[in-house]
Amino acid sequence: xxxVENQDLRAYCEDVAKKAKAASAQLAVVTxxxxxxxxxxxxxxxxxxxxxxxxxxxxDVAAAPGFGLTDAQTDRLRLxxxxxxxxxxxxxxxxxxADPIGEVIESNIRPNGLRVSRVRVPLGVVFFxxxxxxxxxxxxxxxxxxxxxxxxxxxxxxxxxxxxxxxxLIREVAVQFGLPADAVQxxxxxDREAVGHFLKMSExxxxxxxxxxxGLIRRVAAEATMPVIxxxxxxxxxxxxxxxxxxxxLDIAVNSKCQRMGVCxxxxxxxxxxxxxxxxxxxxxARLAEFDVEIRGDKATQGHVSTAKPxxxxxxxxxxxxxxxxxxxxxxxxxxxxxxxxxxxxxxxAIVTRELANANQFTSQVDSAAVMVNASTRFNDGAEFGxxxxxxxxxxxxxxxxxxxxxxxTSYKFIAEGQGQIK
Amino acid sequence: xxxVENQDLRAYCEDVAKKAKAASAQLAVVTxxxxxxxxxxxxxxxxxxxxxxxxxxxxDVAAAPGFGLTDAQTDRLRLxxxxxxxxxxxxxxxxxxADPIGEVIESNIRPNGLRVSRVRVPLGVVFFxxxxxxxxxxxxxxxxxxxxxxxxxxxxxxxxxxxxxxxxLIREVAVQFGLPADAVQxxxxxDREAVGHFLKMSExxxxxxxxxxxGLIRRVAAEATMPVIxxxxxxxxxxxxxxxxxxxxLDIAVNSKCQRMGVCxxxxxxxxxxxxxxxxxxxxxARLAEFDVEIRGDKATQGHVSTAKPxxxxxxxxxxxxxxxxxxxxxxxxxxxxxxxxxxxxxxxAIVTRELANANQFTSQVDSAAVMVNASTRFNDGAEFGxxxxxxxxxxxxxxxxxxxxxxxTSYKFIAEGQGQIK
Numbered sequence: 073x074x075x076v077e078n079q080d081l082r083a084y085c086e087d088v089a090k091k092a093k094a095a096s097a098q099l100a101v102v103t104x105x106x107x108x109x110x111x112x113x114x115x116x117x118x119x120x121x122x123x124x125x126x127x128x129x130x131x132d133v134a135a136a137p138g139f140g141l142t143d144a145q146t147d148r149l150r151l152x153x154x155x156x157x158x159x160x161x162x163x164x165x166x167x168x169x170a171d172p173i174g175e176v177i178e179s180n181i182r183p184n185g186l187r188v189s190r191v192r193v194p195l196g197v198v199f200f201x202x203x204x205x206x207x208x209x210x211x212x213x214x215x216x217x218x219x220x221x222x223x224x225x226x227x228x229x230x231x232x233x234x235x236x237x238x239x240x241l242i243r244e245v246a247v248q249f250g251l252p253a254d255a256v257q258x259x260x261x262x263d264r265e266a267v268g269h270f271l272k273m274s275e276x277x278x279x280x281x282x283x284x285x286x287g288l289i290r291r292v293a294a295e296a297t298m299p300v301i302x303x304x305x306x307x308x309x310x311x312x313x314x315x316x317x318x319x320x321x322l323d324i325a326v327n328s329k330c331q332r333m334g335v336c337x338x339x340x341x342x343x344x345x346x347x348x349x350x351x352x353x354x355x356x357x358a359r360l361a362e363f364d365v366e367i368r369g370d371k372a373t374q375g376h377v378s379t380a381k382p383x384x385x386x387x388x389x390x391x392x393x394x395x396x397x398x399x400x401x402x403x404x405x406x407x408x409x410x411x412x413x414x415x416x417x418x419x420x421x422a423i424v425t426r427e428l429a430n431a432n433q434f435t436s437q438v439d440s441a442a443v444m445v446n447a448s449t450r451f452n453d454g455a456e457f458g459x460x461x462x463x464x465x466x467x468x469x470x471x472x473x474x475x476x477x478x479x480x481x482t483s484y485k486f487i488a489e490g491q492g493q494i495k
Numbered sequence: 496x497x498x499v500e501n502q503d504l505r506a507y508c509e510d511v512a513k514k515a516k517a518a519s520a521q522l523a524v525v526t527x528x529x530x531x532x533x534x535x536x537x538x539x540x541x542x543x544x545x546x547x548x549x550x551x552x553x554x555d556v557a558a559a560p561g562f563g564l565t566d567a568q569t570d571r572l573r574l575x576x577x578x579x580x581x582x583x584x585x586x587x588x589x590x591x592x593a594d595p596i597g598e599v600i601e602s603n604i605r606p607n608g609l610r611v612s613r614v615r616v617p618l619g620v621v622f623f624x625x626x627x628x629x630x631x632x633x634x635x636x637x638x639x640x641x642x643x644x645x646x647x648x649x650x651x652x653x654x655x656x657x658x659x660x661x662x663x664l665i666r667e668v669a670v671q672f673g674l675p676a677d678a679v680q681x682x683x684x685x686d687r688e689a690v691g692h693f694l695k696m697s698e699x700x701x702x703x704x705x706x707x708x709x710g711l712i713r714r715v716a717a718e719a720t721m722p723v724i725x726x727x728x729x730x731x732x733x734x735x736x737x738x739x740x741x742x743x744x745l746d747i748a749v750n751s752k753c754q755r756m757g758v759c760x761x762x763x764x765x766x767x768x769x770x771x772x773x774x775x776x777x778x779x780x781a782r783l784a785e786f787d788v789e790i791r792g793d794k795a796t797q798g799h800v801s802t803a804k805p806x807x808x809x810x811x812x813x814x815x816x817x818x819x820x821x822x823x824x825x826x827x828x829x830x831x832x833x834x835x836x837x838x839x840x841x842x843x844x845a846i847v848t849r850e851l852a853n854a855n856q857f858t859s860q861v862d863s864a865a866v867m868v869n870a871s872t873r874f875n876d877g878a879e880f881g882x883x884x885x886x887x888x889x890x891x892x893x894x895x896x897x898x899x900x901x902x903x904x905t906s907y908k909f910i911a912e913g914q915g916q917i918k
Contacts, residue, residue: 097836101859180881186870188880193862195892278892299722299893320915327917413520435614435910436524447609447913456918457611457909458603469618469701469906470722471894483892486880487858490870492743494750495879 081261085269088224088257089276092197095254096222100194102251104171107218109249111167114242115160118210121241122156128237129206132230139230148205149230159210159238162461166214169460172478173220187489192482194220196278199270200463201226201292203284206234213242213256215463219481222252224277226259226267228284267292274298279481281464301476303441303467305417306336307391308449311408311434312352313425314345320446321348321424322356328422328449330363334393336465337420337442337452341388341398343408346372349401353377356399365395372401388415405430409437416440418467420452441467441474504684508692511647511680512699515620518677519645523617525674527594530641532672534590537665538583541633544664545579551660552629555653562653571628572653582633582661585884589637592883595901596643610912615905617643619701622693623886624649624715626707629657636665636679638886642904645675647700649682649690651707690715697721702904704887724899726864726890728840729759730814731872734831734857735775736848737768743869744771744847745779751845751872753786757816759888760843760865760875764811764821766831769795772824776800779822788818795824811838828853832860839863841890843875864890864897 118125129151136146172192179189198221200212209227216223227235239258247253259266271280274297281301282292289302310328312321328339344352353376357367367373368387369380380399387398388411402408412421422444423434435443442452452474454462459477466472472480541548552574559569595615602612621644623635632650639646650658662681670676682689694703697720704724705715712725733751735744751762767775776799780790790796791810792803803822810821811834825831835844845867846857858866865875875898877885882900889895895903 097862100862182879182881186874186879191858193892317915323915323917331918431912439520439523439616440908442909442911445910445912447911447916448918450918451609451911451913451916452909456605456609457911458605469616473906474909483896485863486865486875486897487868488865488870488874488880489854489868490874492740492746493870493874494746495754495871495873 081263081265082269084261085259085266086273086276088259089197089270089273091254092222092224092257093276095252096194096196096220098252099217099220099222099255100173104173106249106251107171108167110242110246110251111163111214111218113248114210114245115163117241117245118156118160118163118238121237122153124241125156125234125237126151126153128233131233136230141230145230149234151206151234155207159207162207162211163214166218166461169218169478171218172482177484184493185491186493189487189489190484191487192479192484195481195483197222197224197276198481199224199226199277199280199298201267201280201282201284201288203228203288206231206238208283209235209238209258210242211461212463213239215461215478216481217251217255219478221278221481222255222257224257224259224270226270229262232262268295271295272297283464299471301464301466301468301472301480303336303417303419303465305391305467306338306419306465307341307389307415307417308337308339308420308422309341309343309412309416310339310422310424310449311343311402311405311412312345312348313405313423313427313430314347315426315430316345316348316424317426318348318351318355321352322359324422324424324446324448325356326359326363329360329365329397331448331450333395335450336391337449338393339397339422339449340390340392341400341415343411344373344399344401345405345408346401346403349373349376353399360397363395365397367397367399369399370401373399391417405433409434412438412440419465420444420449422447422449441465504686504688505692507684508682508689509696509699511682512620512693512696514677515645515647515680516699518675519617519619519643521675522640522643522645522678523596527596529672529674530594531590533665533669533674534586534637534641536671537633537668538586538590540664540668541579541583541586541661545576547664548579548657548660549574549576551656554656559653564653568653572657574629574657578630582630585630585634586637589641589884592641592901594641595905600907607916608914609916612910612912613907614910615902615907618904618906620645620647620699621904622647622649622700622703622721624690624703624705624707624711626651626711629654629661631706632658632661632681633665634884635886636662638884638901639904640674640678642901644701644904645678645680647680647682647693649693652685655685691718694718695720706887722894724887724889724891724895724903726759726840726842726888728814728890729761729842729888730764730812730838730840731760731762731843731845732764732766732835732839733762733845733847733872734766734825734828734835735768735771736828736846736850736853737770738849738853739768739771739847740849741771741774741778744775745782747845747847747869747871748779749782749786752783752788752820754871754873756818758873759814760872761816762820762845762872763813763815764823764838766834767796767822767824768828768831769824769826772796772799776822783820786818788820790820790822792822793824796822814840828856832857835861835863842888843867843872845870845872864888
């Protein structure tokens with residue numbers, strides 16, 4: 073796919089969007105076998121064409137310093153044969169998932185004999201805007217097309233050549249199996265204004281999914297004229313209740329915070345019931361110190377942990393995404409719930425408790441996409457929750473909440489079958 | 496509820512929205528029994544207070560000429576004891592529906608022992624904007640609160656006193672059963688700018704539902720910063736296939752068009768396979784003439800029906816909502832499907848056929864919220880489809896499509912229950 077320059081940008085975007093809409097109409101009626109054949113053959117072709125992809129990737133890597141990428145960022149951008157194999161395996165895994173399209177969600181016969189069914193259908197066209205590594209290109213294409221949607225991919229400039237090479241290959245395979253090539257389109261310009269044009273085209277695009285930094289997501293949410301699946305923050309909490317298995321509490325708190333600090337379902341705050349403060353805090357501080365995590369605590373926490381710095385209101389509201397945690401000792405379960413609903417981001421929050429009533433109160437009153445009982449916050453993702461693949465995690469309440477897999481990219485229609493019924 | 500004048504309108508609206516948000520947090524944890532007790536007692540109180548409501552209604556009726564209402568419109572506004580009884584019965588019917596909140600939509604145990612469940616929760620706050628009769632006030636309050644949502648009602652000025660009387664009564668009953676009074680609020684100003692203020696308050700309001708004329712709906716869709724459930728048009732079709740039971744085809748076409756012409760699920764266009772044109776058109780024209788329906792037809796139609804006027808492209812795209820119908824003779828099923836997807840509004844479209852394969856092709860390819868096989872388009876509503884009550888019909892694809900009942904006003908959360916799982 074050639075990089076477009078020097079042409080009317082809006083006209084170019086509209087052409088892409090119209091092609092996607094036309095492709096979505098074709099995609100809505102292809103068989104599951106066609107989609108799975110495309111996924112499996114694409115995986116095979118990506119592996120066969122490793123050298124082609126690596127050559128494109130080398131251009132991205134060479135350009136990385138010019139974009140100001142750090143060594144770590146450049147390393148994440150760099151592909152090798154193993155990483156390309158992993159990308160291919162990801163597409164094969166999507167092929168193994170059940171086809172959501174055509175699923176009868178419910179079907180009943182009405183008193184007059186009319187059979188009324190809700191049947192799952194695609195949404196239509198997905199506009200996916202992302203800043204990430206080249207593997208996201210293949211993942212997003214696989215999930216969108218498997219769920220019957222055409223996708224317009226707008227990747228970051230850093231991976232432009234790698235993404236183009238991948239998209240070129242899977243588009244060629246699409247045509248071989250009767251899928252429209254335009255089921256997957258990579259936006260052929262790096263002009264940031266293109267995003268703004270697409271976001272105004274709600275007549276062609278049914279859903280926008282931004283994945284990246286908060287700035288990008290806020291821009292998309294503000295400008296989009298179509299629905300958006302998004303989450304701004306993952307300010308996640310672990311609450312250690314008054315009656316708790318202490319080793320379990322420590323394991324879950326430390327795992328939630330430290331297993332991978334830079335991700336949205338990592339914990340940023342630990343709340344501890346006052347009865348447990350003395351029993352848990354010294355050991356917790358020692359375990360967090362092994363990961364070089366800085367503790368910012370309230371007065372009670374500071375009383376048990378000499379190295380704790382004073383916590384601020386702002387800390388409670390912050391997604392650190394790194395080696396900092398806020399800790400607060402609370403008087404009661406209710407205070408913990410109120411704290412989470414006030415400062416949290418509605419993403420993932422966990423309770424560790426032995427009390428059934430407390431677990432129930434927590435799951436009922438904490439208003440988050442995922443509420444965990446005696447388990448790490450890190451389990452909130454599509455694979456762990458059994459959705460198969462995931463295109464993002466939503467903290468919105470409308471249409472899709474929590475991890476979004478194939479079914480979350482679908483709509484439904486009612487089909488009413490009669491024998492001549494009139495009203 | 497007093498009519499507010501001469502105060503800072505935005506501050507007033509924000510106060511209403513904040514109260515609704517606070518009420519929604521309380522509503523999310525009330526029991527189904529509390530909500531049903533409220534519905535049943537509200538029904539009883541509306542019947543007991545018939546005189547109070549009629550006195551308020553008399554003010555609206557007296558003011559109607561000043562608003563330029565026709566006699567027919569004034570008649571629809573007028574309440575009497577029977578109509579108040581029907582409003583009360585509507586609330587009792589909602590009480591009988593299953594409570595959607597807390598429903599486990601699905602629940603699975605993951606390989607690591609984590610039980611992952613999707614549990615239905617309310618959306619939060621619904622902003623309902625309507626132009627209709629006083630019964631809609633009670634209906635909307637019942638459906639929103641039963642589904643756990645607080646509702647901000649913005650009714651038309653024509654029914655302001657009647658709606659206020661109804662809302663005052665059901666708010667009093669709410670408090671008796673431990674529901675927050677602000678579960679139901681009627682906007683206490685008729686200033687049109689208030690709607691604009693509410694539509695900007697996505698931090699408090701989770702969903703906007705406009706019900707009324709296309710102008711109102713387009714305004715809400717354009718200005719809203721929160722999701723909107725809406726339909727602009729109901730340009731519905733009946734397609735009479737090549738192999739068809741003729742009496743059934745005539746009954747369904749005439750019923751779809753004529754049983755009630757001014758509603759969104761009435762047919763506006765009839766498509767006839769060329770093999771059936773001669774067999775169906777003369778009798779169809781005679782039946783439509785009984786309802787004084789004007790026929791606008793293509794050349795083939797005019798060949799069979801001497802009274803048919805020439806149809807235009809614009810006619811094909813028009814929701815007449817009255818005694819006019821467009822008729823086109825098509826070469827094939829595929830042409831009928833293409834016509835519907837081109838000119839239709841994605842609301843309700845029907846095929847009359849004996850051919851199973853044709854029925855399947857039609858239901859699969861017609862991209863509408865409801866697709867009917869051998870049944871009248873008039874069946875597309877919440878009651879007929881088994882949803883119980885209905886707050887509107889959506890032609891959008893996101894979250895809710897077709898009739899929207901209790902479940903369509905809900906979201907879900909994931910609850911993951913473990914025994915100490917870490918990653």
